[in-house]
Amino acid sequence: MNKRELMKIKMKKKLKVKGNHVIFSLVFLVLGYIIAFSYHVTKSEGENTAITGKQWDRDLELRNQLVDLEKKNLTLQKELHEKQEQVREIENELSQEAQVYFNLAEDAEKLRMYLGKIDVKGQGVEVTLSDGAYNPDEENINNYIVHEQHVFKVINELYISGASAIAINGQRLTHNSYILCNGPVIEIDGYQHPAPFVISAIGDAEVLSSALNLTGGVKDSLVNENIQFTLEEKAEVIMEPLLQAS
Incomplete structure (x- = not known):
């Protein structure tokens, strides 16, 4: 190789x-x-x-x-x-308390009204009683003069018919008011009032008027005793507080 x-x-x-x-x-x-x-x-x-x-x-x-x-x-x-x-419970209690207070205030207002401590007003009637026209043939003058019994007839009928308040010549009556006849005037709770006597009442005007106008009722009785009787329905009757006798 x-x-x-x-x-x-x-x-x-x-x-x-x-x-x-x-x-x-x-x-x-x-x-x-x-x-x-x-x-x-x-x-x-x-x-x-x-x-x-x-x-x-x-x-x-x-x-x-x-x-x-x-x-x-x-x-x-x-x-x-x-x-x-x-x-909610507190609100409910407060509302109930408010309702209670409201009811108490309402009751107090009603009591003041019934006691005559405040003005009251409402519909009602106004009755005027006047002495009868002088009749020379009549020997007894008392036969055409308005007496306390005539006033009582009207007042009793008004209360029976539902009147809530009554006044005579503007003077409010109470549950214990007294009326006396003293010659040509009448005395109400110590205050004297001459005729004519205007009796105002607060209540259902139609009911009060119908009660006084019943046939054979108060109106007919007074007219038969020579008393001049007039009746007028009122849309509003205002009564002042009660007077306090001195």
């Missing part, structure tokens, strides 16, 4: 060795890349897992806080409901 052939053989061996080195280099390079990539992926997954764990802990904490807030909210709602019920 000559030198040239030997050199060719040596060149082939060297080329073969270099080719093997290149292949191994590529293999190790790929292997290193795979190992590096795996390490990076593993590290990233570990970091992601750690972050997810922190988030989970945070979410759990927030969830627990939310549960606590819901419990507190429920407690506050119950307290609010209880307070509202207490307010």
